[in-house]
Amino acid sequence: AQSVTQPDIHITVSEGASLELRCNYSYGATPYLFWYVQSPGQGLQLLLKYFSGDTLVQGIKGFEAEFKRSQSSFNLRKPSVHWSDAAEYFCAVNPRYAGNMLTFGGGTRLMVKP
Amino acid sequence: DGGITQSPKYLFRKEGQNVTLSCEQNLNHDAMYWYRQDPGQGLRLIYYSQIVNDFQKGDIAEGYSVSREKKESFPLTVTSAQKNPTAFYLCASIGGADYGYTFGSGTRLTVV
Numbered sequence: 172a173q174s175v176t177q178p179d180i181h182i183t184v185s186e187g188a189s190l191e192l193r194c195n196y197s198y199g200a201t202p203y204l205f206w207y208v209q210s211p212g213q214g215l216q217l218l219l220k221y222f223s224g225d226t227l228v229q230g231i232k233g234f235e236a237e238f239k240r241s242q243s244s245f246n247l248r249k250p251s252v253h254w255s256d257a258a259e260y261f262c263a264v265n266p267r268y269a270g271n272m273l274t275f276g277g278g279t280r281l282m283v284k285p
Numbered sequence: 286d287g288g289i290t291q292s293p294k295y296l297f298r299k300e301g302q303n304v305t306l307s308c309e310q311n312l313n314h315d316a317m318y319w320y321r322q323d324p325g326q327g328l329r330l331i332y333y334s335q336i337v338n339d340f341q342k343g344d345i346a347e348g349y350s351v352s353r354e355k356k357e358s359f360p361l362t363v364t365s366a367q368k369n370p371t372a373f374y375l376c377a378s379i380g381g382a383d384y385g386y387t388f389g390s391g392t393r394l395t396v397v
Contacts, residue, residue: 207386207388212393213390214390215375215377215386215388216388217385217386222384263385263386267384272316272333275327278327
């Protein structure tokens with residue numbers, strides 16, 4: 172079945188530490204890939220997206236993500252986490268067919284320790 | 286600036302009442318979506334519309350209704366048939382060569 176999986180429901184990191192949030196997808200062809208961030212009580216903000224080309228994409232707020240076709244993964248990374256990065260992060264895919272509709276992973280809640 | 290406006294930000298509903306959540310966009314996007322978000326459950330699709338005067342049910346459409354009379358507007362009505370309406374509701378749109386969503390800031394609905 173087609174799906175998007177974020178294996179980690181909660182992650183806690185110390186401020187200044189590096190971060191990697193995992194995302195795996197299960198689709199026949201490489202979909203368009205996205206990461207969104209949501210602060211409490213707010214809508215979702217686009218961090219970055221991958222359509223094609225360079226497999227390492229840069230986003231806002233110092234985030235980057237790497238597309239790995241062999242692993243069907245699109246993991247989000249940040250070298251040094253700030254307290255303001257505490258939020259929920261969603262991976263999403265647009266499968267490029269059946270209309271423009273995104274399928275979301277279940278989300279990963281990031282907590283940052285001082 | 287272009288974007289999506291959801292109103293109100295907070296809404297309270299009494300038992301047996303219908304309430305309507307507003308979603309307006311000035312992005313000239315064709316497709317619009319409504320999602321429900323509950324704690325720990327991610328986003329669940331309620332309804333979507335890919336063109337004016339047409340809309341489709343999503344995964345959890347029961348107890349909800351929508352209309353799409355104008356390209357800019359996609360209101361969601363939470364009817365009395367929705368037994369557990371307390372949730373955070375998000376509206377999104379997509380259009381042009383951008384294959385990702387633009388989201389509104391959400392409406393939190395609470396049953397009192």
